[in-house]
Amino acid sequence: MIVRPSLLSIVTVLILGLIIAPLIVPVMMSISDTPYMTFPPVGFTLDWYVKVLSDTEVHTSLIVSLNLAVTATVGALLLGLSCAMGLVRYRFPGRNLILGLVISPLIVPLLVTGLALLQFFSQMGSRWTFAHLAIGHILICLPYVVRMVSASLLLINPDLENAARVMGANPWQTFWRVVWPQIKPGVASGTVFAFIVSFDDFPISMWLSDATQFPLPLFLQTAISRYFDPSIAAISTLMIIFAIFLIMVLELLLGVRVRKIAG
């Protein structure tokens, strides 16, 4: 179904260039040997990387973000796995309602959900910031986990489960021996994606975080308005390298089809 291979390829390559170009600019600016940012870069130095990597605030925020992402991912998996099983394999009253409910955190603007949670928690007088953040992050990870696990459940032939049951397997055995091996790719992509969604979240964290729990994306925004020198470009470059690393993990180790991420 190629329209005109050459034309389509040329247009595609041009668009790919547009997608990548803005990501290259901070990489170039990060090596500029000037006390302020400039393009094109002047001279060469890696000082800004040293400065950023030895910054304790960066370390603290990174640890907060990692803790949060792990907690949110585990939480979303616990809730999402059984929810996906229930939605795909069972019919019960209100099933469509639950379906709508599960994807609704993606429809209501995250910015608003974050504000609503902040108001909710402060009305309850709760001060446990990490729990607030974790709950907010589970909310936004849950739809992706449910969607990806459901998608892989739908691919399984339910006859296999029936066969296992007929042959005397109890429900748990059926799940672990028959269902689990087949939905593992769905669970893996759900896990990776939940992790990324939480790790990158800004609009929920901006309301719920405080000085004790200050995730990396928020620190990045503070850094933009604080650092005068190219160290912010250095942080950006490191984040981009981290993203490339994530893509490689996705592609090579998990064999997950990357496009599932937003599809």
Place this chain on the structure above:
Amino acid sequence: MTHAIPNGGSLQLGRLGHKTVGLLLVSPAALFLLAFFIIPNLLLVAYSFTAQMRDGVLVTGLNLENYRRAFEVDLYWRVLLRTVRVAVTASVVAAFFAYPLAMVISQRGRFAKIVTLVVVAPLLVNVVIRSYAWAQLLSRQGALNWVLDQAGIAENAPQLLYTEWAVLIASVHVFLPFLVLPLASAMEKVPSTVVDAARVAGATPFAVFRRIILPLSLPGLVVGMSLVFSLTAAAYVTPQILGGNFAPLVGTLIEQQVLSLNDWPFGAALATLLILTVLTVNLVFLKAVERRTSSWTAGARE
């Protein structure tokens, strides 16, 4: 998001009935969403009707003052309009960029794989960094003007940074993958036999696109465009970094009202208006295209 439910594929736990097991399985997630999503959001909406800040003092009681203010002071309704305008434009522009990419991806093969990776890559780079990178690209002494200058195309070109254009460009870039991927999935479902048949029958590539690919990819397009619309309309980081307060969207105003001015009720009202806008546009969008899809695809499917 409707799944076909295969008959008899379910697990029966002991004496519990089919329905009960299903409900038990979904209930933890459902209760979690009820407690931490539905109730807080409803409380927020309710708050916008029951509280008001008058000269820095919180006054409670049923009132519409916050909404009167939002529509009477031109600042607020103008920003709402801008939010809708930018979000609609972003989803339309993104659609133009998405089609060639999605077509390549749907053809599979090595090139398709590379395209997929490049399209997804920005998604993994934090939105703060992406917006910041655009700021460096679009400023007066930025990379874009430097290139234009070096190439002799334009000297001292005006800067795009801190205009609505900058917000638009970056929004398209940031949210493009959300449109490309559903579109590619939809296109993959177009049977290649149909396309081949059309070709053999002598259809031009353009006709193939207009008559077959476009109608059949519409569901993916609608899903993707409504995603881009919703994400752009609710964006905070991108307009904040690239708009320079000249082109704020509603998100910025909400943050300002709550965190800087301490006017929670008015912030809640603006948030309610944002929810309404996103839901309405999504619904209208889906309905309008659903009708067209069914009539178009009815012809193409048979």
Place this chain on the structure above:
Amino acid sequence: MSRVNRRTFGKLVLGAGAVAPVYFSKNAWAQDKTITIGIWGGSQGEFIKKNVIPAFQADFGCTVLAEEGATLSNVSKMRATQSNPKYSVMFVDDVVVSLCKAEGLTEQLPREKMPALAEVFPQYIYDDYYGTGLGISMASLFHNKAITPPASYADLWKPEWAGKIKLVSPRNTPAMLFLIVAAAVKTGKPFQDAQYLIGDAFDKVAELKPNVQNLYDSGVQAANEVAQGQADVGLIEYSKYIYPYTEKGAPIDLGFPSEGTFAGTNCQVLVKNGPEQDLAAAFMNRMLEPAVQKPLSEYALMAPPVNGVELSDTALKYVAYPESEMARRNLFTPDWAFINQHRADWTERFNQIFSA
């Protein structure tokens, strides 16, 4: 706040009072306690986070959590947590110290627990000990060194500045100083009289719009962009956001138009019923000690509000210190009580001009 702590603290103060400087050998009472404080961003905030707080934590065995924010958002945080205070110390601009006191957000400083108060210049003790200065900045326009700054603010309204000016956003206090400038340019009156005429000066503000490139939230970011040449001039900003970068070699400097220069004083206040008030007082005291004031002032290039700080020659090039130099510069401090009454309204009008 347990009583035992207060008593123990009192004894320690009595004991330590004789032994100057006031570094307790062992601050056991503060062990494992935590206070949360609100500070500013920029190089000043960076210095406090990276130097002052770690040293204080080491000396007291306590934890100090610092949140960065601007004055207005820091006040909002205090209001939002008033019934169940979370913060112990807040850094705010002089602008709002009396407002905070009037709203019952802050508490009088415990003078007996803050020996360093004795060396603070009287004009930097606010509202009968409801706040002290921490550092005095000059506030004026800043510009790229490659251009000649205008001799008068009035020049900035000329078309030759089209798109070349960065203006501070109304979230930040210096925006109010800009409104005074606009009123002064419109009426030709000095700042002292012009500040009461701001309400009628918004047409003048609107006239400047074609020359304004954007409204900035972060002084550091704006300074950076002016240094890069994205814009020629920025107004109005505190010297603490500009001079540290001038000193590091960035092509940026403060300009002083003929209308005059403002004083901007950073202050600290004690949050009413905030957690661990004794530790909070100890921290505020620490902020005023010469051992902190000297490096902080030299790093952020602000004038110390306390007597007897020996600043380096480099720092003296940039700051109005000691007192005699402050007097010579004749820095203008606005009538904040008047301005605060109108700030919400003016902010909305400001936004309507630029953001609608």
